[in-house]
Amino acid sequence: MKQIQMQDTYINKIKNLDIKKKYSVLTMGCQLNENDSERISGMLEESGYTKTEDLAKANVIVFNTCCVRENAEDRLFGKLGEVKKYKEENGCIIAIGGCMMQEKHMIQKLHESYPFVDIIFGPHTLQKFPEDLYKAIMENKKIEDILDIDGEIVEGIPTVREDKIKASVTIMNGCNNFCSYCIVPYVRGRERSRNPQDIYDEIIDLAKRGYKEITLLGQNVNSYLVSEKSKGENVDFSVKGQDGLVYKVNSFATLLRLINKIDGIERIRFISPHPKDFTDDVIEAIRDSEKVCKLIHLPLQSGSTEVLKAMNRKYTKEQYLNLVEKIKNKISNVQFSTDIIVGFPGETEKDFEDTLDVVSKVKYEQIYMFIYSRRVGTVADKMENQVDEKIKHQRFDKLKKLAENIIEEKNKNYVGKTELVLVEGKSKTNEKVYTGRSETNKVVNFEGNENMIGKILPLKIVSEHMWYLKGKYDNM
Ligand code: SF4
The missing domain is CATH 3.30.750.210 (Transcription Regulator spoIIAA)
Incomplete structure (x- = not known):
């Protein structure tokens, strides 16, 4: 039987169980993880579960983890401490999935310190979640469903979009x-x-x-x-x-x-x-x-050719800048956003200055900045020339200041211009204010109405603020 049909049979079996069915999914990662969480929610809702934000009321709690950044681990362990008491109170099923579960030391830590976790699954076995859940409910045993090989691409998994x-x-x-x-x-x-x-x-x-x-x-x-x-x-x-x-x-x-x-x-x-x-x-x-x-996210990671080499990025500072120039020459009004890691092992003051130099030259619309954190199992974790934490933070603050100055400067150029904004919804803080994003991914707030949600509107930018622009719809 094909994997997806087999899971349908488990979905139907769960649907027919006379049990309380409320669920929560907590996503701790990137957009790929969010996309996976939409599929976990989809499989649960097909099985008859309804979503709750209140963890105390959930009968199934799923953590969808990410192992790219260190604080995701801290968040997971903090939350597991919290949900332990719900498990004791109402016997809810606790499942942990996502790429953190592909790390052997993480599984070991869960076994040793968090034995109350019912299901552990990885990104390659996500589509088998209904089967794992059914077995955890019916057989009352711990499930560990991890594949060490590359998973196949499975189509047709039910999805609930956020x-x-x-x-x-x-x-x-x-x-x-x-x-x-x-x-x-x-x-x-x-x-x-x-x-x-x-x-x-x-x-x-x-x-x-x-x-x-x-x-x-x-x-x-x-x-x-x-x-x-x-x-x-x-x-x-x-x-x-x-x-x-x-x-x-x-x-x-x-x-x-x-x-x-x-x-x-x-x-x-x-x-x-x-x-x-x-x-x-x-x-x-x-x-x-x-x-x-015409906003291209072009991850830089570092502006230093030496550091890029140690990172195994396979481009130099000059090649990156040449690429930016080439794109600018071919696409009019193109803008860039990027990711930068500060404090990679061996990064010297001169290397860091190279990063600042690229930032000054490219003038990004947005920069996602990260302080380098060691990840067990990677080549960089074994490098001996780790940068002192204090220096990493000083460099991070310096980069942040430069990025903010550039963003502030660039925001001024928007004032007086008309931007096409996809209206996403109401502001969370003001009933009358609606919010959307420009093509360059800038948040634009303006006074609008319910009918505008989901439309792309021309908004005149009337003022700029560090993290958003204020717009006006002239036909109002
Ligand atoms: S390109 Fe590099 S940073 Fe991106 S996922 Fe692959 S290894 Fe990680």
């Missing part, structure tokens, strides 16, 4: 790059791309349900189908379009061009690309596809 306007669509899993600080290739396995017809059909369905913005997800989106190609697989896919025509998809660029044609989808974003794979055909596809936002 948002009604914007949706993420995973296009590939895993990573082949082995950046020396990163645990992802060890826990998510090698790159596997989804069939473009499945991606296309999923997005058509989202468009029919009123979704306006799609974010394509993957650890390395611009190497979509590259791994398959290198293994000699036939990647010349023929995708049947909604207009009845057949389109060829054999790369990330051709996928972008195809998704750009989907009626109803108005914005396309993607994260994260790798600078080394940012080929000309991808740049041209972004340029030619009017729905693809």
